[in-house]
Amino acid sequence: EDKVVQSPLSLVVHEGDTVTLNCSYEVTNFRSLLWYKQEKKAPTFLFMLTSSGIEKKSGRLSSILDKKELSSILNITATQTGDSAIYLCAVLAGGTSYGKLTFGQGTILTVHP
Amino acid sequence: NAGVTQTPKFRILKIGQSMTLQCAQDMNHNYMYWYRQDPGMGLKLIYYSVGAGITDKGEVPNGYNVSRSTTEDFPLRLELAAPSQTSVYFCASSYPPTSGSSYNEQFFGPGTRLTVL
Numbered sequence: 001e002d003k004v005v006q007s008p009l010s011l012v013v014h015e016g017d018t019v020t021l022n023c024s025y026e027v028t029n030f031r032s033l034l035w036y037k038q039e040k041k042a043p044t045f046l047f048m049l050t051s052s053g054i055e056k057k058s059g060r061l062s063s064i065l066d067k068k069e070l071s072s073i074l075n076i077t078a079t080q081t082g083d084s085a086i087y088l089c090a091v092l093a094g095g096t097s098y099g100k101l102t103f104g105q106g107t108i109l110t111v112h113p
Numbered sequence: 114n115a116g117v118t119q120t121p122k123f124r125i126l127k128i129g130q131s132m133t134l135q136c137a138q139d140m141n142h143n144y145m146y147w148y149r150q151d152p153g154m155g156l157k158l159i160y161y162s163v164g165a166g167i168t169d170k171g172e173v174p175n176g177y178n179v180s181r182s183t184t185e186d187f188p189l190r191l192e193l194a195a196p197s198q199t200s201v202y203f204c205a206s207s208y209p210p211t212s213g214s215s216y217n218e219q220f221f222g223p224g225t226r227l228t229v230l
Contacts, residue, residue, distance in 0.1 A: 004155070042117075042203060042221035043156070088155055100171075101219070103155030 002027040004091050006104035014112050017079050021107045023089030024071040033065055033072050036088040038106070043088055046074075079111045114139050117222035119204050125228045126194040134189040134225050136204030144207045145187040146171075146219065147179065149200040156203060162187055163209070194229045201226050 003026045013019055023033065032050045036043035047056045052067035060083075063074045076083055089104040120135045138145065143164045148156040148171075158171030162181040176198055178190040187206075191198060205219040 006155075009153075041223045044221075045218045048218075090155070101156075101158065102172075103157070105153060105155045 002093055002102040004102050004104035006089050006107050010108040012110045013079055018077045021074040021087050025091045027091050027093035029093050031092040034090045035063055035074050038086040081111050081113055084111045117206055117220050119222035119225050123226045130194050131192050134202055136187045137185050138206040142206035143209050146205045147189045148203045151200050196229050199229050
């Protein structure tokens with residue numbers, strides 16, 4: 001059974017801090033790893049990582065995949081209260097045209113002013 | 114474009130009742146999905162569809178049924194609701210993966226919060 005595990009489950013920081021969120025996975029026929037941000041409602045897509053060692057960046061957020069260690073990290077620098085959300089990691093795997101997405105349980109990030 | 118829309122936003126059911134969660138998208142996406150999200154958990158795939166008339170089970174299909182008669186609509190049916198089906202339900206849609214890409218972004222609806230008492 002495919003498995004995705006995130007850590008920590010929750011994190012409380014102050015504005016300006018830097019945070020690192022972790023995601024590890026055990027899946028069959030890995031295709032890519034995705035990060036989502038979920039505020040009050042639906043998840044919104046952040047990054048997709050396919051190749052090991054290549055960093056994806058968007059503003060203060062960055063992510064990198066380590067295929068050897070079967071893991072990924074999501075970094076957020078200079079955190080702001082608007083970064084408070086659940087961050088979901090998902091792994092796309094499978095050999096069919098529809099790749100199955102397996103989600104981790106999420107990391108709840110709370111940023112205090 | 115409205116994107117992915119879901120109705121209702123909230124619903125309370127009694128044990129044994131049935132209901133249909135509606136999902137529609139106006140982006141002409143072939144692929145549509147239903148997920149459930151329990152408190153403190155990630156999303157789990159219930160059913161998915163790769164086109165009109167084609168559906169398949171995901172990770173947690175028991176207690177649910179789907180149909181896909183049009184590209185736009187993908188309703189989820191709960192028969193004989195049980196407390197274990199208390200959850201937030203998300204519908205999503207996407208284009209199929211393109212050549213050279215393993216994934217096309219899934220666009221999520223706002224969710225339906227269902228409570229079964």
